[in-house]
Amino acid sequence: MSYPQYPQSPAQAPSCYRHPDRQTYVQCTRCGRFICPECMRSAAVGHQCPDCVGEANRATPQARAPFGGRLSDSHKPVVTYALIAVNVVMFLLQLAAPGLEPELVLWSPGVADGEWYRLVTSAFLHYGAMHLLFNMWALYVVGPPLEMWLGRLRFGALYALSALGGSVLVYLLSPLNAGTAGASGAVFGLFGAMFVVARRLNLDIRGIAAIIILNLVFTFVFPLISSQGISWQGHVGGLVTGAAIAGVYAYAPAARRNLVQGGVTAAVLVLFVALVLWRTQEILTLFGVR
Numbered sequence: 001m002s003y004p005q006y007p008q009s010p011a012q013a014p015s016c017y018r019h020p021d022r023q024t025y026v027q028c029t030r031c032g033r034f035i036c037p038e039c040m041r042s043a044a045v046g047h048q049c050p051d052c053v054g055e056a057n058r059a060t061p062q063a064r065a066p067f068g069g070r071l072s073d074s075h076k077p078v079v080t081y082a083l084i085a086v087n088v089v090m091f092l093l094q095l096a097a098p099g100l101e102p103e104l105v106l107w108s109p110g111v112a113d114g115e116w117y118r119l120v121t122s123a124f125l126h127y128g129a130m131h132l133l134f135n136m137w138a139l140y141v142v143g144p145p146l147e148m149w150l151g152r153l154r155f156g157a158l159y160a161l162s163a164l165g166g167s168v169l170v171y172l173l174s175p176l177n178a179g180t181a182g183a184s185g186a187v188f189g190l191f192g193a194m195f196v197v198a199r200r201l202n203l204d205i206r207g208i209a210a211i212i213i214l215n216l217v218f219t220f221v222f223p224l225i226s227s228q229g230i231s232w233q234g235h236v237g238g239l240v241t242g243a244a245i246a247g248v249y250a251y252a253p254a255a256r257r258n259l260v261q262g263g264v265t266a267a268v269l270v271l272f273v274a275l276v277l278w279r280t281q282e283i284l285t286l287f288g289v290r
Helices: 050-059 078-096 100-104 108-112 118-124 129-150 152-173 184-200 206-225 232-251 254-286
Strands: none
Touching: 078 100, 078 118, 078 129, 078 152, 100 118, 108 118, 108 254, 118 152, 129 152, 129 184, 152 184, 152 232, 152 254, 184 206, 184 232, 206 232, 232 254
């Protein structure tokens, strides 16, 4: 006995689980779901879907710096490069708008009059291209290893406090009529930090020690043989601050590392504020304002 034959419809082609309107025969090597070319993520073997890749990334421990900071997958010194970019942009603005420089340099009467921003903005200004090039070259050389060892957040805090430490010592000890600018305080802070951190990691510190000594000699000798001035206060203030902060970051006990590092960072900032307030009162009294 024969039965009637009916035409059969072809099997429906599978589609991407994230884009149902796209047909595909490629499957994720982890979960087996079908994925279109847009959703494919290259893996060691075959391709994976975005969900499996994200799950694997979350399960993988994030790389950490030796002293508690987190590192990105690329380990690129983005903070160092960003600081260089800001300094270069500020220098171009100085050239384009000559009236900007007097408003942003560290000028003690201005700070005493309430323009505290000068303590920060002066660290991103430079007197000439050579001044900028020297500081940025030093930052380019010393910044990346420190950023890798400390992590981005701690490195950024170190740079900021070193720059501010240099500015505060300038405010305390420089002549009132002096206008000071430059990233040298921050750079010297990185020199001091490099020495401390390298010593903590049992690395050869002779090279960085020589750099610090040569730069200090240049700081104090060059003004004696030329008409150009150098702010030794900014250099020394940055150097001492950078070394001290790096010492705390590098030697803080691992069990309370974040607490100690954060607490000392905040304490140093409060100390700087107190010193600026004291110096401001002294200057205002000198001028008979209070």
